[in-house]
Amino acid sequence: MSAIESLHSQTEDNAMVVDITKMATTKEKRKKAVSTTNACKLCEPLGASLVFRGVEQSMPIVHGSQGCATYIRRYIISHFNEPVDIASSNFSEAETVFGGAPSLVTALDNVIAKYSPKFIGVSSTCLTETIGDDMSAIVREYKKDRKDMLLPEIVTASTPSYAGTHIEGYHAAVKAIVEQMASGGPKLDKVNVFPGIVSAADLRHLKEIFAGFGLDYTLLPDYSETLDGSSKCEYENIPSGGTTIEAIREMGRAQGSVLFGLTQKSSQTGAGELKKRYDIPVHKLPLPIGIEQTDRLMRVLEQISGQPAPKFMEEERGRLVDAYIDGHKYIFGKRAAVYGEEDFVVSMAAFLTEIGVRPVICASGGESGRFAETIKKLLPEESEDIQVAEGVDFYEIGNMAKETGVDLVIGNSKGYRTARELGVPLVRVGFPIHDRIGGQRILSVGYRGTQNLFDTITNTIIARKQDSSPVGYTYM
Amino acid sequence: MSEILKAREKQIYRKDEHDFDLACEKQSLAGSVSQRACVFCGSRVVLYPIADALHLIHGPIGCAAFTWDIRGALSSGPELHRLSFSTDLREKDVVFGGETKLYDSLVELIDLHKPNAAFVYATCIVGLIGDDVDAVCKRVSQEKGIPVLPVHSEGFAGTKKDGYKAACEAMMRLTGTGPTEGISPHSVNILGDFNLAGEIWIIREYLQKMGVEVVANVTGDGRVADIQRAHGAALNLVQCSGSTIHLAKMMEEKYGTPFMRVSYAGIDDMASALYGIADFFGDEEMTRKTKELVKAELDAVFPEVRKYRKKLQGKRAALYVGGAFKAISLVKALKLLGMQVALAGTQTGNAEDYALLKDICDPGTIIVDDSNPLELCGFLKEKDVDLFIGGVKERPIAYKLGIGFCDHNHERKEALAGFVGMLNFASEVYATVMSPVFKYKYRDCKNERNRESA
Numbered sequence: 001m002s003a004i005e006s007l008h009s010q011t012e013d014n015a016m017v018v019d020i021t022k023m024a025t026t027k028e029k030r031k032k033a034v035s036t037t038n039a040c041k042l043c044e045p046l047g048a049s050l051v052f053r054g055v056e057q058s059m060p061i062v063h064g065s066q067g068c069a070t071y072i073r074r075y076i077i078s079h080f081n082e083p084v085d086i087a088s089s090n091f092s093e094a095e096t097v098f099g100g101a102p103s104l105v106t107a108l109d110n111v112i113a114k115y116s117p118k119f120i121g122v123s124s125t126c127l128t129e130t131i132g133d134d135m136s137a138i139v140r141e142y143k144k145d146r147k148d149m150l151l152p153e154i155v156t157a158s159t160p161s162y163a164g165t166h167i168e169g170y171h172a173a174v175k176a177i178v179e180q181m182a183s184g185g186p187k188l189d190k191v192n193v194f195p196g197i198v199s200a201a202d203l204r205h206l207k208e209i210f211a212g213f214g215l216d217y218t219l220l221p222d223y224s225e226t227l228d229g230s231s232k233c234e235y236e237n238i239p240s241g242g243t244t245i246e247a248i249r250e251m252g253r254a255q256g257s258v259l260f261g262l263t264q265k266s267s268q269t270g271a272g273e274l275k276k277r278y279d280i281p282v283h284k285l286p287l288p289i290g291i292e293q294t295d296r297l298m299r300v301l302e303q304i305s306g307q308p309a310p311k312f313m314e315e316e317r318g319r320l321v322d323a324y325i326d327g328h329k330y331i332f333g334k335r336a337a338v339y340g341e342e343d344f345v346v347s348m349a350a351f352l353t354e355i356g357v358r359p360v361i362c363a364s365g366g367e368s369g370r371f372a373e374t375i376k377k378l379l380p381e382e383s384e385d386i387q388v389a390e391g392v393d394f395y396e397i398g399n400m401a402k403e404t405g406v407d408l409v410i411g412n413s414k415g416y417r418t419a420r421e422l423g424v425p426l427v428r429v430g431f432p433i434h435d436r437i438g439g440q441r442i443l444s445v446g447y448r449g450t451q452n453l454f455d456t457i458t459n460t461i462i463a464r465k466q467d468s469s470p471v472g473y474t475y476m
Numbered sequence: 477m478s479e480i481l482k483a484r485e486k487q488i489y490r491k492d493e494h495d496f497d498l499a500c501e502k503q504s505l506a507g508s509v510s511q512r513a514c515v516f517c518g519s520r521v522v523l524y525p526i527a528d529a530l531h532l533i534h535g536p537i538g539c540a541a542f543t544w545d546i547r548g549a550l551s552s553g554p555e556l557h558r559l560s561f562s563t564d565l566r567e568k569d570v571v572f573g574g575e576t577k578l579y580d581s582l583v584e585l586i587d588l589h590k591p592n593a594a595f596v597y598a599t600c601i602v603g604l605i606g607d608d609v610d611a612v613c614k615r616v617s618q619e620k621g622i623p624v625l626p627v628h629s630e631g632f633a634g635t636k637k638d639g640y641k642a643a644c645e646a647m648m649r650l651t652g653t654g655p656t657e658g659i660s661p662h663s664v665n666i667l668g669d670f671n672l673a674g675e676i677w678i679i680r681e682y683l684q685k686m687g688v689e690v691v692a693n694v695t696g697d698g699r700v701a702d703i704q705r706a707h708g709a710a711l712n713l714v715q716c717s718g719s720t721i722h723l724a725k726m727m728e729e730k731y732g733t734p735f736m737r738v739s740y741a742g743i744d745d746m747a748s749a750l751y752g753i754a755d756f757f758g759d760e761e762m763t764r765k766t767k768e769l770v771k772a773e774l775d776a777v778f779p780e781v782r783k784y785r786k787k788l789q790g791k792r793a794a795l796y797v798g799g800a801f802k803a804i805s806l807v808k809a810l811k812l813l814g815m816q817v818a819l820a821g822t823q824t825g826n827a828e829d830y831a832l833l834k835d836i837c838d839p840g841t842i843i844v845d846d847s848n849p850l851e852l853c854g855f856l857k858e859k860d861v862d863l864f865i866g867g868v869k870e871r872p873i874a875y876k877l878g879i880g881f882c883d884h885n886h887e888r889k890e891a892l893a894g895f896v897g898m899l900n901f902a903s904e905v906y907a908t909v910m911s912p913v914f915k916y917k918y919r920d921c922k923n924e925r926n927r928e929s930a
Contacts (some may be wrong), residue, residue, distance in 0.1 A: 035581035036537065036564035043538030065600055065631030066504055067514025071542035074868050078887075082873040084885055085849050090506040091632045096604060102505045108480055110507030114850055126536045127600040127632060130570060161536035162566050162601075231917050235853050395559075414544075417558075 007056075038394035040339055040414065041365025042161035042325035044169030045123040048074045048199065051173035052155075053120030054221025056242040060105050063089045063135060064125030079432040080200070080227040080440045082239070087111045088158040091127060091412050100128050101138045108142055112152065115237055118245055121173060122156045153245060155180045165366050167264070167341050170197055172218060174270035178453070180232040181245070182252035184278045190250065191304060192257040192269050193219045196287060196343055197431055200228035200440040211447055212310030213301045218247040218254070220270060228440045252278040256304055258297075259284045261343035263368040286378060287343055288445045290331060290351030291320065291451065293378075316447035323451060324355055327458040330476070334461060335402045337361035337418075342371045342390065342429040348410060348429075349379040349386070355454060360385055361400050367391040370374060394418050408460060413439075427459045430454065481508060487846060489830075492839040498830045500845040502514045509848040511796070511869050512823045515901070516599055517543075518639020522719050523595050524625065525670045526698040526877060527551035530591035532561045534578050534609065535599030539631075540564070547886035548672035556589055575607050582624065592700035593623040595646060600631045617623035623700070625649055637718060637824055644723035647694065647703055651727060654675065654701055656708025660689040662757050663709045665733075667724055668716035669740065671696025672886070677895035681742055682750060682894065686765050688757070688798035694720055707731040711756055713738050713749070718799045718824050740893035741805035741901075743777065743812060773895035781812065783930050784902040789814035791909055794856055795865035796821040796847060797884055800829030800842030806835050806884065807864060813902055818859035821847050849873055862909050878917030 045062050047070050052060035062069040069088035076084045089107040091100050104122070113124040122135055135156040143151060157176035174194060195206055204226035210217040224430035225241025251270075257280055266272035266282060274280040283304070288294040294317070298309045316376060334357045338348045342364045349359035362375055372388040379386065387400060398418040401409070409419040412430040419426035433439025443449040462476055480488065486499035492615050504510035516533075520543050524531065533540040544560030551557065563581045567573050570798075582594060594616070598609050609626045617624035625646040629639050658760055662684065669676045676696035683690055691709040692702035712724045712735035724735035736756060738749035745772050754766040793815045795806050800822045820833055821844035833843055842855055858863060864874035867885030874881040882904050884892065890900040 034563075034577060034584050035532070036540070036562045037585075038536050038544060038560050039541045039562060039564070042541050043536065045536070061507065065514045066510055066512055066635075067517050067631045068514040068538065069509075070511070070517070070869070071538070075542055077868055077872055081872055083849060085509050086509045087509045088504075090504050090508075090510070091504060093633050107507030110505060114479065114481060114508070125600070126538075126565075126570075127604070128798070130601045130604045141674060159539045160567075161527055162570050165537075229876075231876070231878065235857065235873075237850055239851075311485060312524070400836075473664075 012247050029229070032391075033396070036249075036393045037366055038414070039415070040393050040397065042075070042166035043161035044164055044166060044172065045125055045161065046075060047166035047169030047171075047197070048121065048123035048159045048173035048203070049158050050076065050166075050223065051170055051177070051221045052123070053084065053086075053117075053226050054196060054223035055119045055121065055241050055248070056244045057118035057175070057238050058226075058242060059085065059087060059111050059115050059238065060127060061087045061089060061111060061120060061122045062103070063104050063122055063133065064091055064127045065334040066090045068125050069273040075432065076227070080432045081437065082227050082229060082440075085115075085238075086272040094198060096127070096131055099131065100133045100205050101141075102295050104133075104135070105140050105142055108139075108154070109128040110428060117152050119153045119155070119237060120143045121177070122154065123169065123173060124157070125159070125160040126161045129158065143259060153181060159298065160386075163269075167343075167366055167368075168268070169198070171269050175268065175273050177220065177248060178251055178270040179273050179277075181248045182274060182278075184252045185251060186253060187255060188216075188250055188253045188447075190216045190218060190254045192254045192274065194218050194257060194259045194269060194270065197221060197341055198260075198287070198445060199442050200224045202445045205443060205446050205448060209297070209310075209313065210301070211307040212313060213307050215301070215305050218251055220248065220251070225301070226404070252280070254280055256281045256283060258300065258304075260287050261376045262286055263342040263370045264367070264473075265441075286350065287347040288449075290450055291317065291447070292352045292354060293347050293350055294445075294447050294450065303413075313447060316451065320447045320454070323454055327454065328356060330462050331458050333358065334407040335360045335405060337363065337397060337406045337409045337415075339363040339394075339397055339415055341411075342366040342368055344430055346371070346374050349375055351450060351453065352410075353379055355457075358385055358407060360404050361387050361389065361397065363389040363392050363397045363400070365391065398422070408457070410457070425464055426459050427460050429456075479850040481505060484508065484851070487844060488851075489834070489843045491834060491837050491841045491843065496834055496845060497549070498827070498845060501635075501637070501641070501824075501826055503848065504846055509850070510823075510846055511848060511867075512636055512846060514636065515634050515639040515642065516597060516629040516631045516657055518636035518641075519597060519627045519629035519643040521547075521637070521670070521770045522640055522643035522695060524557055525551070525695040526593075526595075526700060528554040528592045529557065529698050530589055531557055531597070532562060532563065532564045532581060532594060532596040533597045533599060534567045534574065534602050534607070535597075536601070537562055539597070544714050547670075548674075548889070550660065550674055551628045552677070556591055558872045561585055570601060570605055573605055573607055574602065575612055578607065578612050579599060579610065579616065582612070583620070586616070586620050586622065589750075591622065594624065594645035595625050595627050597627045597629050599629070603630050603633075604877035607815040616659065623650060623653070627713055635824070636725065640719045644720060644726065647723055648730075650703045651706045652704075652731070654704030654708075659691055659705070659708040661710055662687060662759065662762065663689040663691050663797075664711045664713050664753065665692045665694055665706045665709045666696075666829070667694040667714045667720040667735070669696045669893070670694070671782050673888050674898065675740065675891045678891055678896060679896035682769060683753070685769050686750065686754065687759075687762050688753060694723065707733065709733060710908060711728075711736060711753070713753070715739055716799050716801055718801075718826075737801070739801055739805040741802065742809035743774065743781075743895060743898050744808050745805045746894055746898070747785060749773075754877070761823055777895045777899050781902055784906050785812070785814045787906060788902075788909060790816065791862040792816045792818050792859060793863040793865065793905075794851060794861045796844070796870055797866060797882070798823050800825030800833060802884065804829070804833055804836065806832065809898060809901055812898070813905065815863070816904075817841055817862050819844065819855045820890065821845065821852075840870050853877065863905060878914050880905075880911065880914070882908060894922050
C-alpha cells in the first residue's frame with residue numbers, strides 16, 4: 001500500500017470549511033447555509049451518463065422523467081459540442097404507483113430497435129429510487145423474456161441524486177460496469193486504467209503515456225473519441241470509439257489497476273471492486289497534474305512495466321522545468337481560488353504550490369469527507385494560508401474569495417460569475433466549459449498538460465498586468 | 477425510413493403525399509430520445525425571467541444545477557432570477573421529509589435577497605415523499621409578507637405543456653392583487669416573450685411609439701408588481717401560444733381581458749401584430765403612428781434583407797423548435813429570404829398549430845411532432861439542407877452532418893424579434909450558410925474513396 005493510499009482516514013466531516021493546518025481550532029467554523037445557491041456540483045445520473053458514453057457502441061438510458069435525460073444531454077452537449085444521445089424511460093404518473101418496469105422495458109426495446117447498441121447503461125434517478133424500482137430485477141426479467149434474442153450488455157447503476165454528486169454517479173457507473181461484466185480467469189498481461197472525470201484530450205494523452213511504457217491497458221471509460229469525434233462522411237448513430245466490451249470483460253484478469261483520484265473510498269470504485277473480486281492490486285494515484293503528481297505516475301508505471309519512462313516524457317518534463325523557471329517571477333505569490341471535483345482540486349492545488357501560486361481557497365461541492373486530509377497530505381508543510389471547503393456552493397466560494405482576496409480563479413465555466421464579481425480572471429479547466437469552445441480539448445494531465453496549464457495561468461497573469469498597464473509595454 | 481419507430485409514424489407528415497392527420501400532444505415514447513424536457517422544465521422556462529422573484533427549486537440538486545442561468549432572459553434591473561436556488565435534498569430529507577428544509581431555505585433566502593415574491597418549484601420526488609409544499613408556502617408568505625407561490629411541476633406528471641400550465645396558475649394567483657389606477661385604456665400585457673436577447677425591449681419600443689402602454693411583461697424582464705396589476709390592461713398579446721395561453725384564457729374568464737395571438741418573428745408577422753393591435757384599439761391616431769412605424773422600419777430593413785436574399789435564394793432549410801407558433805413565423809421568415817423549407821417540426825405543437833403550419837409549407841415538406849436525433853438526422857440527410865434551425869440539442873446534429881445552424885432558443889445572443897430581428901436572423905443565417913469551413917467536410921470521404929480506388 002502506498003503512502004497515498006494510507007492517507008485515507010474515514011472521517012466524514014461533511015459540509016464545513018476546514019483550515020487544514022489548524023482544523024477549525026483557531027478559525028471559527030462557518031455557519032453553513034441551509035439552501036444551496038449556484039451549486040458547485042451536478043447530479044449523479046450525469047456522471048453515470050458520461051461513463052456510459054465512454055463504452056463502445058453504447059447507449060445510456062436514464063430511468064426517470066424525460067427531463068433528466070434531456071437536461072443531462074443538453075449539459076454535456078454544451079461542453080463537448082457533440083451529439084449526445086441519452087434515452088429516457090420517460091416515466092409517467094401512473095408508474096409512480098405501479099412501478100416503472102413497463103417504461104424501462106419499452107425504453108430498452110426502442111433503444112435496441114433504433115440504435116442496435118452493443119451496450120446499454122441504465123442509471124436511476126431520484127424518482128425511481130424513491131419509489132423503489134429494482135432495476136436489476138427488471139433487467140433480469142427482460143433478459144429472461146427475450147432468451148432467444150441476441151441482446152446487448154445491459155448494465156444498471158444506482159444513482160439517486162440525493163445521495164451524492166456527479167462524481168459518485170461516475171464511480172457508481174464504472175463500478176457497475178466491472179461488477180456486472182468483468183470476469184476472472186488466468187492473468188493477462190494487461191493493466192486497467194480508471195481515469196476519473198478528465199477531458200477528451202486528457203484521455204488521449206493518458207493512452208499515449210501508457211502505450212509509451214509498452215503497456216497493454218484498458219481505459220474505462222474512454223470518451224476521448226465518442227465525445228470528441230472527427231468530421232466523418234456518414235453520421236454515426238452511435239459515435240465510434242469507447243472502451244470495448246471484450247476489454248471490459250477481461251478487466252478481471254489484469255495484473256493491476258491504476259486509479260486516478262484519492263478522495264473516493266476504494267470500495268466505491270471500479271478498481272476497488274476488481275480488487276475485492278479478483279484480488280487485482282490497486283495503484284491509487286492523484287490525477288497527474290504537476291511535476292510531482294506526474295512523477296508519481298511515472299514511478300508506478302516504471303514499476304508495473306519494468307521499463308523506463310518513454311523518451312518523450314523525459315523531454316516534456318525537461319521542457320516543463322525549463323518553463324517553470326522562465327515564468328516563475330510572474331506568478332510567484334499569486335493567490336488562487338480553485339474549485340470543482342475534489343480530486344481535480346487536490347491535484348490542481350498541489351500543482352499550484354509547486355509553481356509558487358497559493359491555492360488559498362480549495363473548494364468543492366463534493367462531500368467525500370477526505371478532501372481536506374488529502375490536500376494536507378499532498379501539500380508542503382507551510383500551508384496555513386489555505387482554506388479547504390467541501391460541500392460548498394459558488395455563493396460561499398465567492399464570499400470566501402472576497403474575504404481573503406484572490407488574484408485569479410481556476411476551474412470550470414460555472415465560476416465565471418464569481419470571477420467577474422471579484423474582477424479577476426478565470427482560467428478555464430475542468431468540466432463543464434460552457435462559455436468557450438474546445439473544453440474537451442483542454443489538456444491538463446502529464447507534463448504536457450501541466451505545461452499547458454502553466455503557460456495558460458502565467459500568460460493570464462501577464463495579460464492582466466499588461467492590459468491594465470497605462471504604458472502598454474510590448475515585452476514582458 | 478428506418479430511423480422511425482413504428483409507434484411514431486403518426487407523428488410525421490409529408491405534405492401532399494398522404495392525408496393530413498398528424499398525431500400530437502402525446503407523451504414521448506420511452507427510449508426514443510425525445511428532444512423534450514419535463515413538466516418542471518415547462519414551469520421553469522416560463523417563470524424564470526421574473527427578475528425580482530426568488531426561484532427556489534425544491535428537490536435534489538440536478539434540476540437546479542441544470543437550469544442555472546440557462547438562457548438570456550435579460551433584465552433591465554434586478555437579476556435575482558439568474559441565481560440558482562435549491563433545497564438540495566439529501567437522503568435523510570427523502571426519508572424524513574423536506575418540509576423543514578424548505579421552510580428554513582425560504583426564510584433564509586427571503587431574508588438575504590428581499591425578493592418581491594417567491595416561486596417554489598416542486599420536483600419529482602417532492603410529491604412522493606409527501607411534503608405539503610402549499611402549507612409551507614402559505615406559512616412563509618404570512619410570516620414574510622410577500623407572495624410565496626407553489627408551482628406543481630413534478631417532472632413525471634405530464635409533459636412540458638403541463639409545466640406551462642402550472643406556471644400560469646402560479647402567475648394567475650399574482651394577478652388581481654395590485655393597483656390598476658392610472659392605467660391607460662390603450663394598454664396591453666406582453667405574454668409569451670422571455671427576452672432571451674432583448675426581444676421584449678424591441679416590442680415595447682414599437683408599442684410605445686404607437687402610444688400603447690405595457691402593463692406587464694409575462695415574463696421577459698418581468699416584475700412581480702407588474703404582474704400583480706396585469707388585470708388592469710385592456711388586452712393580452714400572446715406569443716408562443718403554448719406557454720402562456722392558459723394564463724390568457726384564465727384572465728379572460730376572470731377579468732374579461734381579451735387576448736390576441738401574435739408573433740414578433742419575421743417582417744410579415746411583426747407588421748400584422750402591430751396592425752392588429754391598432755385595429756383592436758380602433759384609434760385613428762394610433763393607426764397612423766403604426767403605419768409610420770412599420771414604413772420606417774421596412775424602409776430601413778428591406779434593402780438589407782434583399783442583399784441577403786440574393787445570396788440565400790434557393791437554399792434549403794430545416795427547423796425543429798419548441799413551439800409551433802415560432803415554427804410558423806420561421807417558415808415565413810425563411811421564405812422571405814428566398815429559402816425553401818424542407819422540414820418543420822416542433823416539440824409541443826397542437827393540432828390547430830400543425831394545420832396552420834401545413835398550409836404555409838410547400839409540397840413535400842416534412843412536418844414532425846416530438847422528433848428525436850435519429851429521425852432528424854435522417855430527414856436532414858434526405859432533404860440535403862443547407863441550414864438547420866433549432867436549439868442546443870439540435871446543434872451538434874447539424875454540425876456533425878456539416879450543415880449550417882442557427883440557434884433559435886436558449887443560447888442565442890442576438891434578438892430575432894421585430895423588424896431589426898429579421899435582419900439579425902438574416903445575418904446569422906447568412907453567416908452560417910455561406911461560411912467557407914463546410915467545404916472541408918467531405919475531405920475524409922474523398923480520402924476513403926481514394927483508398928478504395930487505390
